[in-house]
Amino acid sequence: MKIDSIDKQILTILQQDAQITNVELSRKIGISPPAMLERVKRLEKNGIIKRYVAIIDPSKVSKGIFALVSVSLSAHQLASIDQFTKQINKLDEVLECYHVAGEEDFILKIAVSSIEEYENFILNKLIKLNGVSKVNTKFVLSTVKYNTKIKIE
Amino acid sequence: MKIDSIDKQILTILQQDAQITNVELSRKIGISPPAMLERVKRLEKNGIIKRYVAIIDPSKVSKGIFALVSVSLSAHQLASIDQFTKQINKLDEVLECYHVAGEEDFILKIAVSSIEEYENFILNKLIKLNGVSKVNTKFVLSTVKYNTKIKIE
DNA sequence: ATTAATACCGAATATAATTTGATATATTTT
């Protein structure tokens, strides 16, 4: 699907405020509400817009402790990464997980409510996954920036 | 502000689907639409819900290259971290930035459209920030999990 | 126990989303 300049404007706005009304959005960009509606639906149907979410303040729901964790898999396990992938996707504490090039294999972002909960996560969940051979934790002191918006250009 | 069991259900649902209508949400949870509306507004006003956003597929808007970058500041610069913080917040390529405990000072998540753009970001933007003394890049091979939802319990 | 505050509901109203049918604008085909 090809994305034109109007689509880009739509995506830029919706990434910052998904609650904007269709009427207001169409007014801002300068096309009619029905035309806008069709464009947004098309962006959704084609998977450009994946979903709409509410962003919660973690500290206000007692999930204020974050950690960035690197994980290495044993060589033979690396052959079947999708098993690891599936397991990671089931763990609620894992917000993000990236397969990376370099020393370690994966970098995970973890959110928990306490150090005890973190310890429990590492000892009873993460290192019990098949093939996990090395784990290294960096605790987050503060979140400097958290942005779900990617620049559209 | 105190959050009860109904609020938790609301937050859990809105974190997955912020487009749900107030009518549908109230039906799911079992209170009337006006009561639901008041609760959601309260969660917004108290900053529990920070904002609503559309999540875009980066690969479909040619921002398919991600990197995780560690940054160390020189000792004297660490004294005024908020300067670094402000600068980081202005850079569109930086989606997330965490101040971490350990070897390095910050971990950044970067999104760009090409390796050339990445090189330009590092050479002309990141290392030109005051006090940046060490930079180390890990390129993301694949995103295993990307979740903005934190478990409410 | 009494008062005050809070949360709730059903009904009415205001606002917005969505559908419709017609028209214009590109795009492709001949």
Added chain:
DNA sequence: AAAATATATCAAATTATATTCGGTATTAAT
């Protein structure tokens, strides 16, 4: 280049939803 097709657009009408309102129940405080 002209005709045909597909696509995008609009204004108006309809449908659905958000929001307001007045009153009632429930909870918390005095």
